[in-house]
Amino acid sequence: MKMFHTAASNIPNFPEFVIVTLLDELQVDYYDSNIRRAVPKQDWSNKITEEDPTYWERQTQIGLGAQQTFKGNIEIAKERFNQTGGVHVFQWMVGCEWDDETDKVNGNWQYSYDGEDFIVYDLKTETWIAPVPQAVPTKHKWDNDKADLAYTKNYLTTECRDWLKKYVEFGRSSLMRKDLPSVSLLQKTPSSPLTCHATGFYPDRADLFWKKDEEELHEDVVKGEILPNHDGSFQMSVDLDLSGLKDEDWGRYSCVFHLAGGQEVSKRLDKRDIRTNWKTNDGGLHPGAAAGGVLGAIAVVVLAGVGFIIYKKKPPQGSSSTSKSDTSSSSGEEAMQSMLKTSS
Structure with missing residues (x-):
């Protein structure tokens, strides 16, 4: 308190x-x-x-x-x-x-x-x-x-x-409830790091990480802090550098959210699931933008x-x-x- x-x-x-x-x-x-x-x-x-x-x-x-x-x-x-x-x-x-x-x-x-x-x-x-x-x-x-x-x-x-x-x-x-989050894959541009964003979870005793096959990644990863949402739930994100990732290896990567007590949400890396606001060569929006909206600033109540x-x-x-x-x-x-x- x-x-x-x-x-x-x-x-x-x-x-x-x-x-x-x-x-x-x-x-x-x-x-x-x-x-x-x-x-x-x-x-x-x-x-x-x-x-x-x-x-x-x-x-x-x-x-x-x-x-x-x-x-x-x-x-x-x-x-x-x-x-x-x-x-x-x-x-x-x-x-x-x-x-x-x-x-x-x-x-x-x-x-x-x-x-x-x-x-x-x-x-x-x-x-x-x-x-x-x-x-x-x-x-x-x-x-x-x-x-x-x-x-x-x-x-x-x-x-x-x-x-x-x-x-x-x-x-x-x-206070004793346990809410799992929605997990999204976000990317500003094709050269930007890929962000795995989890929001709406409770309590804040949680972890979010990238793994390759069954091994947690520590290199090429930047983890953000757990932040409060306006409704009392929490959000956090973890970035993955894709610059050295081969196309054939995409399916081996996944983002995992782990809530205290053992509950998990896992999202496998798939280009079709990436939400972005960058445009394709023909001037249209990348398919991920139509599917999920525009990547913008994450509002945090302080x-x-x-x-x-x-x-x-x-x-x-x-x-x-x-x-x-x-x-x-x-x-x-x-x-x-x-x-x-x-x-x-």
Whole structure:
């Protein structure tokens, strides 16, 4: 489970403040400063209200409060870096991984400004790491707050794990499903590498590779990363250099998709199955274009990938927009800002 709070300054067509929660890369909820409310992004997210009817209302109120805090913290960050204007982004990312076989938990809590790490919590040493000089005052302040250090550790190792387990139980039917992909052979021009593209699979524990006869190929092959689709499924591709391939050997090659658990999809290399947008000598489209359409850019949804924030906030209880109150006499938002106002 990963939770992102993103604040942006002077970015056209982008909200000033966004909250997103991801569970195994599947978006669970969403809040931004334009719609000004927290909304579930999965049908099973609504199961939370069966136990807690006011859950989404509280999420909205906390999002509204955090929105104002973030706006102030960008100004604080600009002061730290001696900046007066321009485009700026900062984020907070907090999350945990849970192994349901060993019950092992790993946690991550970090902040960045303008795409660079600002300050990161080290779970092993239970201290803060300051990668930049501007974060040193914050590190000293937070390292001296023993109660907050204990809370941060407890959240990452216990509370986050408990919420992750609850979310997994709510979304078990979706998260435990196994979907095989559609597999296509794509080529831009006759001299381009041949791309085997698999899309629509779930989960992302999968592999895609070329093989000759029954042996996996490692030479003349370039494998891409697994990327998310807008519907929560995944896609990936692997390229094969055809420059040294003899015509009589085409039938010996195949692209194989392997999903965790043993399910496979295999597509044998056949010129008739190649989808392309290059033209034949007579000016017409290659037969593969008529059969499958034009090879174009693959659209990828990127969620909250601009950098991590630097504001110090108690983490959510089950969602990225739920905050835990500070124990100080000041409000949570005031306390967040004051942590960055430490003089340098």
